[in-house]
Amino acid sequence: MLIPLRPGELQKLIPAVATSNQFGSALGNPRKILQKIMISSIGGVITLLISQSQVTSRFYSLWLILGVVFILYILWSPIYEASKRNSSLRSYTTAAIFEGIVSDVYTKELIEDRHEQANKRGQLELVENRRLWMIIELEDDDGYLGELKFPIEKQHQFIRTGLIFRCLVFSNNRQFDSIADISDGWLPEIKLWVGEYPFLLRPAFEDLCNMRLNRV
Structure with a gap:
């Protein structure tokens, strides 16, 4: 389910200036x-x-x-x-609240960065820093929406298929024929936020979801 945002709501959910969470x-x-x-x-x-x-x-x-x-x-x-x-x-022309479910959950080891480092013999060698990431796939009654990935942490063990998931989705057209981007998201049943980067002002998003989704 997609519920388009009203004028001015996106600016209240994603600030122009970094918050403390975003700074961190x-x-x-x-x-x-x-x-x-x-x-x-x-x-x-x-x-x-x-x-x-x-x-x-x-x-x-x-x-x-x-x-x-x-x-x-x-x-x-x-x-x-x-x-x-x-x-x-904030630059996208259209945004909407998405409410769907987690259709799949899996983990994958990804390269976070590469850098050269001298070995014991003084030779430079390429070193890769890897980290385990969780990837969740999202869908609603209309089908597959997309995926969200983030570095895995202890609290993520409670994420499972079938959980309700809420986030913002972005498109360049009002029909949302194609989804250009997805924000971080909220799993209300286990009260957990997930995402690589905290785009949303979380209390404001939770309040907006409670207000708009209850009217649907």
């Missing part, structure tokens, strides 16, 4: 956090040192600003990344 998700795993810290600290120190040597130069203020930008990179980078992801869904 965009911040990434410990490896990505370390990379951001290195960029922030090294870039900040270098630019601030340059600015000190340019005190009498007209470019002093520019170097000082660049130094502050680098130092704050660890903060503004995740905010920018999360806000960009939010805008990718």
Whole structure:
């Protein structure tokens, strides 16, 4: 079942500016956090040192600003990344509440990232970081909708076929002939949110579902 959103409802469900949950998700795993810290600290120190040597130069203020930008990179980078992801869904012309069921559940090991690392002999070799992901397939009375995947965690063991699933779906036409994207979703029977990234303002989405679905 698809229930099209009314004007203004999408903006209330997906914010333009990153929330704390979205910030945490965009911040990434410990490896990505370390990379951001290195960029922030090294870039900040270098630019601030340059600015000190340019005190009498007209470019002093520019170097000082660049130094502050680098130092704050660890903060503004995740905010920018999360806000960009939010805008990718806010840009669709049509969105609707989807209520269906989980038609299939399975796991798959996926590559999260690749990087080169020196081995004991000093040679560079490609290292792949893998992680187990859960993939759930969704359908309603009209048939198959699509799939949602996310890194598997302990609480996901309660997900099974037949559970009610609610999320937002996005399309570029009002008939929803093709689904362009799917948000994170809510499993009300086990009170569990799932998804790779927390697009939705969750209490607001739950309230909207209770209000709109009860009227159907």
